[in-house]
Amino acid sequence: MRRLHTYLGVFFAPLLLLFVATGWWQTFVSQDDADNGWFNSTMSKFSTIHTDDYFEKAGQHHHASGHFKILVGCMAVALIVTILMGLALACQNRRRFIRIAFAFLLGILVPVLILYFN
Numbered sequence: 001m002r003r004l005h006t007y008l009g010v011f012f013a014p015l016l017l018l019f020v021a022t023g024w025w026q027t028f029v030s031q032d033d034a035d036n037g038w039f040n041s042t043m044s045k046f047s048t049i050h051t052d053d054y055f056e057k058a059g060q061h062h063h064a065s066g067h068f069k070i071l072v073g074c075m076a077v078a079l080i081v082t083i084l085m086g087l088a089l090a091c092q093n094r095r096r097f098i099r100i101a102f103a104f105l106l107g108i109l110v111p112v113l114i115l116y117f118n
Contacts, residue, residue, distance in 0.1 A: 001085055001089065005082050005085045005086060008078045008081065009082050011078075012075045012079065012082075015071070015072070016079065018049065021046075022043060022046050022047040022051075025043040025047060026047055029043070087104070
């Protein structure tokens with residue numbers, strides 16, 4: 001299980017990092033700032049993969065092929081599986097189970113409370 005967890009994580013890491021980085025950028029950068037500077041224009045271009053299913057090349061919009069959609073679907077399934085495998089591996093240590101369960105519960109409660117009181 002550890003080996004499968006490792007290989008799935010390593011294979012999908014670049015694509016996951018792209019989605020996490022562009023999601024982070026979309027959260028923190030306003031539309032007014034999206035075209036200011038090299039970094040923002042580059043992130044804006046990569047964000048089209050995340051939001052609109054294409055990578056802009058020379059002003060052309062080529063939507064993702066069915067192959068890319070299958071890859072992203074596999075990535076999502078693999079991410080869910082590896083997260084569940086990671087949780088299963090974390091829970092194997094009986095001595096730390098209470099602390100692990102508490103951290104998991106906090107991982108649910110903290111975002112819910114932040115969103116609720118926002």
